Amino acid sequence: MVNPATGRLHFSKMHGAGNDFVVLDLRDGSAPPDAGLAARLADRHLGVGCDQILTIEPPRSEAAVASYRIWNSDGSTSQQCGNGARCVAAWLVRDGAAQGDEFVIDSPLRSHRVQCLGADQYAVAMGRPDFAPTRIPLAGFPRAREEYTLSLQGENIRFGAVSMGNPHAVLEVGLLDAAPVERLGPLLQQHASFPESVNVGFAQLVAPDHARLRVFERGVGETLACGSGACAAAVVLMQRGRLQRDALISLPGGDLRIQWPANDAEIVMSGPAAFVFDGEWMG
Numbered sequence: 001m002v003n004p005a006t007g008r009l010h011f012s013k014m015h016g017a018g019n020d021f022v023v024l025d026l027r028d029g030s031a032p033p034d035a036g037l038a039a040r041l042a043d044r045h046l047g048v049g050c051d052q053i054l055t056i057e058p059p060r061s062e063a064a065v066a067s068y069r070i071w072n073s074d075g076s077t078s079q080q081c082g083n084g085a086r087c088v089a090a091w092l093v094r095d096g097a098a099q100g101d102e103f104v105i106d107s108p109l110r111s112h113r114v115q116c117l118g119a120d121q122y123a124v125a126m127g128r129p130d131f132a133p134t135r136i137p138l139a140g141f142p143r144a145r146e147e148y149t150l151s152l153q154g155e156n157i158r159f160g161a162v163s164m165g166n167p168h169a170v171l172e173v174g175l176l177d178a179a180p181v182e183r184l185g186p187l188l189q190q191h192a193s194f195p196e197s198v199n200v201g202f203a204q205l206v207a208p209d210h211a212r213l214r215v216f217e218r219g220v221g222e223t224l225a226c227g228s229g230a231c232a233a234a235v236v237l238m239q240r241g242r243l244q245r246d247a248l249i250s251l252p253g254g255d256l257r258i259q260w261p262a263n264d265a266e267i268v269m270s271g272p273a274a275f276v277f278d279g280e281w282m283g
Helices: 035-042 082-095 181-190 227-239
Strands: 009-016 019-025 052-057 066-072 102-106 111-118 121-127 148-152 155-163 167-172 199-207 210-217 221-223 246-251 254-259 267-272 274-281
Touching: 009 082, 019 082, 035 052, 035 066, 052 082, 066 082, 082 102, 082 111, 082 121, 082 227, 082 267, 082 274, 121 227, 148 181, 155 181, 155 227, 167 227, 181 199, 181 210, 181 221, 199 227, 210 227, 227 246, 227 254, 227 267
Parallel strands: 019 052, 066 102, 167 199, 210 246
Antiparallel strands: 009 019, 009 274, 052 066, 102 111, 111 121, 121 267, 148 155, 155 167, 199 210, 210 221, 246 254, 254 267
């Protein structure tokens, strides 16, 4: 990670549909960034600037070519990042560690099958969604529901909730551009019903196989894209019969394809991964 000749921190800047990352190679056993270093790297004025930091590390499972961990821009850790998974896959392909059209990578939660689709497009198996309130976690509700209601500042807010390895609340809205993302996002994240906070998605149905989405991420704020958020929004709408099982999710930074063939099947997310530049940070 640290260039021995200069003492500087080597990194790659990448993005997946506008969700941007600083990628650090820690396969030599270098220590991961602490919360303070992560926040400095992520600072868009004084650091490199990113939504999250991804550290590439030795594999944790026998089948994987590498593993990765995730730090948010405020220095907190995350368990899942779909756009980050695609960027890690692209980084490993460029590095030569991943060869062939299919391979496996380990996230903080599990192993993920990756398929190279060509033209900088990757498909990642994201696992099965978990709607159980205790697994999200969502307090105060003993059983899973298609829709929940919470009172926020005297207003009843209706939403779906699911875990993609990280917690998500999904609000269906009529007009996405007018959605109260900056107001309701923080309020839901701070609500006692979400003891680990929550990623808040605002989804507008465009067609039976197409939805638009904005996501207010925990530890980051609104981002141009959120891969796990796209999966969460898709499965909430699919479970309600509002969206087809193979659908396009359009985020401000680009489009992701979400496939969920059946309730007991894995979700497969497909989308782009792009390199922006490589550099050395002086610290």
